[in-house]
Amino acid sequence: MMLLIAIFVILLWSLLGTAFLRVFDNKFSDSAINGFEIFIGMGIMLHALNVIQWLDLNISILLVFLPLLMAALPSLWRKLKLLRNHNWLLFGVMVFLYLVYWLFLKPEMPLIAWDSWLGWELKAKQWLSHGLSVEMVSSVQWLSDKAAVFNVTAEYPDGLPLLYYIGQVLGDENNQVLGYLYGLCYFWLVYLVLLRLHQAGADWVLTVCATILFLCMPLLNNHINLQGYADIWLSMLLLLAVLALSEWNKRHTVTNGIRLALLLSMLPLFKTEGWVWLGLMLLAQLVSKFLIRKHRWYVLSLVALFLTVWFFIGTWSFSWAGRTVVISQEFIKFGSVFEMLLMPAPVANEVFTGLFLQNNWGFLWYFLPFVVLFWLLVKHPKHEQVTQTFFVLSFTAFLFLFFFTGASQWAENYTAVNRIVLQLVPVFMYLLTQVFVVWQQKRVGEPTL
Secondary structure, eight states: OHHHHHHHHHHHHHHHHHHHHHHHOTTOOGGGOOSTHHHHHHHHHHHHHHHHHHHTOOGGGGGGGHHHHHHHHHHHHHHHHHOOHHHHHHHHHHHHHHHHHHHHHOTTOOOOOHHHHTTHHHHHHHHHHHOTTOEEESSGGGGTOTTEEEOTTTTSOSHHHHHHHHHHHTTOSSSHHHHHHHHHHHHHHHHHHHHHHHHTTOOHHHHHHHHHHHHOOHHHHHHHHSOOOSHHHHHHHHHHHHHHHHHHHHOOOHHHHHHHHHHHHHHHHHOTHHHHHHHHHHHHHHHHHHOOHHHHHHHHHHHHHHHHHHHHOOOEEEEETTEEEEEOSSEEEETTTEEEEOSOOSOHHHHHIIIIISTTSTTGGGGHHHHHHHHHHSOOOHHHHHHHHHHHHHHHHHHHHHHHSGGGGGGGGSHHHHHHHHHHHHHHHHHHHHHHHHHHTTOTTSOOO
8 A cells, every 4th residue: 555655656756847847948848758757856845845844834735736737647648658668678677676676675664763763754743743844953942942842853954854754644654655765766766777878879788787786786775675864865866966967968958957956956955965966066067068088187197296295295394474384294284374184084994994895885896996997088978077077076075075074083983984985876886887888889999089
């Protein structure tokens, strides 16, 4: 029963996403529907619930979406009739794999993550009891504030609690609906990736390998099966946003722009790290416009030169007008304006053990050098460069975070490292499959300028 409710929610989100694109793009055509509509609809629903919270409205106002849903039905139906045989074949394979997952891994298992039912799920129950607009606090001030309720995650983003709220509004007291949505949405994401690989020219062998890759990462599977955390949702949205940015660079249409804007706006809804990924996405867009392959080698050479000088130099200082510039192996200082430590925190064992030695990702990260070389050496269409540039910037930011900031203290128990890596894994897996598609098509030897 709860599985049918989860599928019903998926269909509603699909209709809502399609309707939204139709309303805001007067040139919208059925061919523009590309499968992202499920997540677009989810984002519209979450943003609508946020507006209800801010304006203290009744949830029944969501019924205004009903005419839009009805208007989107013909478009979705026509799109289904346009699908080719290979689309249906691949969809049938994914349905079979999901049924195997449903039979053996039991996604209806109750929520067991203690910090989730003390935080995210509890917040949903508090909204049901006190209303969506109730004030929540995470400090002792709730003892003297009769209008506020206490929740340890009061300052955290509301994306995941709102998903629990949707399930509980539909009568799901045991969070089974969201348990199904974790798996349904991820399997749909894999289906979309496989379709893109097929369009890029991947044969069935590579398609099977990509399917195994996306469905057999141990830690990723844990986050799908043991619901309660937002990391897997952020990782799915991150890959979708990267793909949407690539599509927008390929074709500057209104539909692609709306799709990209909505997906980017959803990143901060689930975790505060979403703001960082959003900033890096915009930076990747800017950098990829100017960073041709020759420039990449210039940047790499400058980094190598800096590391060489930093490793061999002694302390060097220069004073002018009462300000002192100091460059040493320990820190860089420009008077009282800027100072940065250069000695990395001693967490290399924890970071690289999480990537390469623990049974979290199998052999996935051993392919990292090939993906970086692929970015450096092979000529790519402009719309694909932004995906690769985003990953390089993001992985660099990940290393900087744990080696040169206070976040290094969280690396010691591996949890923080693994969660941040989890958010990047789908993007990295997609880039890795791109490497093999290009290699399979024997395009590696093409001119790269």
